[in-house]
Amino acid sequence: MTLDPVVLFFLLGLAAALARSDLKLPPALYETLSVFLLIAIGLKGGVALAKLGSATVLWQALLVIGLSALLALVAFGVLRLRLARPDAAATAAHYGSVSVVTFAVASSYLTRQGISYEPQLTVFLAVMEMPALIVGVVLARLGAQGQVAWGRLAHEVLLGKSMVLLLGGLLIGYLAGPEGMKSLSPLYVDLFKPVLSLFLLEMGLVTAGKLAGLRAQGVFVALFALLTPPVFAVVGALTGQGMGLSTGGVMLLATLCASSSYIAAPAAMRIAVPEANPAVSLAASLGVTFPFNLLVGIPLYAWLARTLTA
Amino acid sequence: MTLDPVVLFFLLGLAAALARSDLKLPPALYETLSVFLLIAIGLKGGVALAKLGSATVLWQALLVIGLSALLALVAFGVLRLRLARPDAAATAAHYGSVSVVTFAVASSYLTRQGISYEPQLTVFLAVMEMPALIVGVVLARLGAQGQVAWGRLAHEVLLGKSMVLLLGGLLIGYLAGPEGMKSLSPLYVDLFKPVLSLFLLEMGLVTAGKLAGLRAQGVFVALFALLTPPVFAVVGALTGQGMGLSTGGVMLLATLCASSSYIAAPAAMRIAVPEANPAVSLAASLGVTFPFNLLVGIPLYAWLARTLTA
Amino acid sequence: MTLDPVVLFFLLGLAAALARSDLKLPPALYETLSVFLLIAIGLKGGVALAKLGSATVLWQALLVIGLSALLALVAFGVLRLRLARPDAAATAAHYGSVSVVTFAVASSYLTRQGISYEPQLTVFLAVMEMPALIVGVVLARLGAQGQVAWGRLAHEVLLGKSMVLLLGGLLIGYLAGPEGMKSLSPLYVDLFKPVLSLFLLEMGLVTAGKLAGLRAQGVFVALFALLTPPVFAVVGALTGQGMGLSTGGVMLLATLCASSSYIAAPAAMRIAVPEANPAVSLAASLGVTFPFNLLVGIPLYAWLARTLTA
Amino acid sequence: MTFHSKKLLTIVTESVLEGQLVEDIRRLGAHGYTVCDARGGGTHGVQGGAWSFDANIRIDVVCDEAVAGAIAERCRSRYLPHYGMIVYVSEVGVLRPEKF
Amino acid sequence: MTFHSKKLLTIVTESVLEGQLVEDIRRLGAHGYTVCDARGGGTHGVQGGAWSFDANIRIDVVCDEAVAGAIAERCRSRYLPHYGMIVYVSEVGVLRPEKF
Amino acid sequence: MTFHSKKLLTIVTESVLEGQLVEDIRRLGAHGYTVCDARGGGTHGVQGGAWSFDANIRIDVVCDEAVAGAIAERCRSRYLPHYGMIVYVSEVGVLRPEKF
Numbered sequence A, B, C: 001m002t003l004d005p006v007v008l009f010f011l012l013g014l015a016a017a018l019a020r021s022d023l024k025l026p027p028a029l030y031e032t033l034s035v036f037l038l039i040a041i042g043l044k045g046g047v048a049l050a051k052l053g054s055a056t057v058l059w060q061a062l063l064v065i066g067l068s069a070l071l072a073l074v075a076f077g078v079l080r081l082r083l084a085r086p087d088a089a090a091t092a093a094h095y096g097s098v099s100v101v102t103f104a105v106a107s108s109y110l111t112r113q114g115i116s117y118e119p120q121l122t123v124f125l126a127v128m129e130m131p132a133l134i135v136g137v138v139l140a141r142l143g144a145q146g147q148v149a150w151g152r153l154a155h156e157v158l159l160g161k162s163m164v165l166l167l168g169g170l171l172i173g174y175l176a177g178p179e180g181m182k183s184l185s186p187l188y189v190d191l192f193k194p195v196l197s198l199f200l201l202e203m204g205l206v207t208a209g210k211l212a213g214l215r216a217q218g219v220f221v222a223l224f225a226l227l228t229p230p231v232f233a234v235v236g237a238l239t240g241q242g243m244g245l246s247t248g249g250v251m252l253l254a255t256l257c258a259s260s261s262y263i264a265a266p267a268a269m270r271i272a273v274p275e276a277n278p279a280v281s282l283a284a285s286l287g288v289t290f291p292f293n294l295l296v297g298i299p300l301y302a303w304l305a306r307t308l309t310a
Numbered sequence D, E, F: 001m002t003f004h005s006k007k008l009l010t011i012v013t014e015s016v017l018e019g020q021l022v023e024d025i026r027r028l029g030a031h032g033y034t035v036c037d038a039r040g041g042g043t044h045g046v047q048g049g050a051w052s053f054d055a056n057i058r059i060d061v062v063c064d065e066a067v068a069g070a071i072a073e074r075c076r077s078r079y080l081p082h083y084g085m086i087v088y089v090s091e092v093g094v095l096r097p098e099k100f
Ligand SMILES: Nc1ncnc2c1ncn2[C@@H]1O[C@H](COP(=O)(O)O)[C@@H](O)[C@H]1O
Pocket: D012, D013, D039, D040, D041, D042, D043, D044, D045, D046, D047, D056, D083, D084, D085, D086, F030, F031, F032, F033, F034, F035, F060, F061, F062, F063, F099, F100
């Protein structure tokens, strides 16, 4: 089983930054690539939904919303063993939420293996971003004196960039349907994977910086960041099996549970839980969990899904 | 008749900004997309011209130059009913000039409907940008004490970004011909429409801001911005019919007349007519006329062209 | 023999800047395009290497490393006739090193003519960037009081952006192989040439500025910049012939020798040889040699290669 | 040329705070503000500028002493304890004092 | 270290004016200038920075008092009535006075 | 509000020097620094900002007088003879003096 070339781009970025190369991509490129990925994933899901009777999607979406809130609670319970409440809560929010890029690499993995998956997985990606963020804020605030600016938080989360682009893409894809998408696919479909490769190069560069911050956080955080993904993946895979998903669907739901956010969550937590030290959650989420999922997790979860749905 | 998906992107941007989402595209992306669109449109026209005997194009070009100067004069006459001379002149310049993106959406509309159009329409797009700007400056200066820095204005207009890229693209397309363009078409042809979708997302975000400014300008400006496009479209369509253009050509000339500039004109007017308040012309041109043309105008002008050329 | 359309983009940029147009591409776009070109060239070479037994590549690489160090020495000898030691050394480093974009245009030229070339030429491109830079610094330091910060220089050169991306791309292409590259080729292969066209537009804009600086440097520098390319091309072509390369390979090695660096070299020299005036080397390298190679050199070297390998 | 004496208040902080700070600045009585993107380093580590959570902004406000004091106080109580931030003031002379 | 006293003149305005202002600054005797992209808000509304007509620049000029006065006067008469713009000066100490 | 007196040292120079200058600034005792991208013009010609070798940066350091002097001295001896660069200092008042 050879590595997906897009993962090699991640390793290149990582190696370059660790060797202290001056390689640096312009901030505007990073922003552009993330806008592109979010829209492209949304469109793909929307087009697939358009082909589907969407009857069962609703309760499935409710189920995964509950699941990700639950995972955030579990993560908090574990993290509280060693971390202060704000840090535990903010980090738990990252792990209950999901990573768009990990999802993208996992779906590209499935494509390579010729395994299909249900279109609603993209809907799950969208709806699983938010609930854990709310859980995180509530946990941080319980027993603290400060009040929560709920208005600002709701706004931050519901109208945050990734939410708007994912859901907007879903809707446009749904309305345009396979016919309307034809003229858009040379960008959003054909270029998806190579654009992902550039994004992962950038991720490698940034991850290296966060890895450095890991040492300061100690062994507990590192272990948490390493062990949570496979455990959460099992929970996700079993849920997916229970929902009657296909092998690809089970694998992607496992990946979503195993993945942790590093785009939406850091921004939301920084504003809603200022007392939390962002170095803790980023070192875990970006420094350890993201590369683990990319290099080890994804093939593992695919094997798990195959086994469960055999 | 369903909406072109690129128009859905515009609506997404508009909705996001009206809901005060923090979605924001990097300025460098906006610049890049506009450079791309200008070159791509120019190349397309140039390649088409290369296939054509360009005998009649010259007098047609002179005709549309005169037409757009005339439209600016008419717009000024109407606007002077309520606005101060500088505001009326600057706004008239916007409406005599043309919108590259509206042209792009209209030509994508024709492609979707399988209607072809004459290559010189792209030439018209290029030559119709400038004359109204000069008319606007002259009107602003008549009876005013300040002098016009004609040199600076000519420079601004003739060597402005959009002029250079459109005409440069035309020339390169003409010289390279269909053969030479083959290797360039994966970007400039195949990706044209999806790139347009990203640009329209950005346009939606910006339009929302200008819509807000509309309230301050009052009902007269709003009505002007709403009624001018269909009226000017009729003038353009009749001219096109008189020139013996095909259905597609008539439709595009109508669209050019109906559209108003919001890239070249604001920059030129800001420098040449400093007394004009840019909030007036942008609220009209970007806040009302652009979305009107996109959502209502383009299908309307297509119907008009079909009727006239039936 | 008609001009490659990508060269027309260079001329457009040049003309626009000379006419003092306000056309300007955003800095982030320039950075992005150069990242893209470096990766794409690397990937292409790597995939080709994967198909090849790489036995002979090693000694060939050593040979061209020696060649480019030698060319830097020769250039220094000539430049010392008129220039101060630091300026002569820094400029010599530029001419011993190579230009990635010139290589890209030359390989696009070959593709258009249906001439193939050996995959190791991309390896040569990578390894010929560095040696002349080291030679340049040594020459600048001989007999000067200051010490060389060798550590910083090695770091600057070996881990500079262009090195990391070229070699990284080579490695990824080699590991991924033709199969793995399939999903990446819609970006890195199909869009290579049109992206190159945008880059050349930018190069035209920048070159115009450096041409202006040329007058201050006098006739000696201009002549050097004009005569060195063909002379070095002959040396390169003969070396290539001696190595038993095909027509395409001979042509590209000639082009590499004839080309001069304006990305890696200026940055490295600015840091390692601060006394050198960057206006001298950039006027020569970017103002004269680059356009000469693009417009005259490439067809000339192709003719030379055909003659030698006939 | 007569220049009228005002205060220039400068804040360098995490870019995630831009929205909140602009709101604060307006509410506390400033008539304007200017924002630039920045990167940097300090006691909270290096902000390289690549990602939103990794980037800084620099906000400049020209205002009178009372407003400068109010904004600085707001920063001190609300943001300085938790965010990477520095705040400083200097003396400037402005052309049209009524604008500030 | 000896620092020599100079003026620092700062202009924040619409980016469309960059070309003209740089010409003015040179013509009025300054030996250099520095420009940064900026966004902001003031009496002419919010300049979000996304489009050219929606973006600001910030220009800094270090010069002596006479030149600062001349540039400020030029801004006051030519640009301030029509454009979104602020102008302010402050005292700085420079290393090499002959450069300014 | 009490503001404590510090120095603000500003360097505008070629962006290629960013790495070296940041190292110098840390080594000479500053507790932080802020960098913005810039373009401009001076005795070394126009830096248009498009390419790395054509772009400037602006570095601001808030520090005490001794550190400002040391950094300025380093710039004077090491960089000013060869690079496009200006250096100037001004007086600022900071909120939390212990940070600088
Ligand atoms: N002494 C300083 N001089 C200039 N900028 C500073 C200084 N200290 C901190 N900064 C800036 O303020 C940000 C936050 O500072 P800190 O809270 O010290 O991490 C840094 O990322 C720098 O951009």
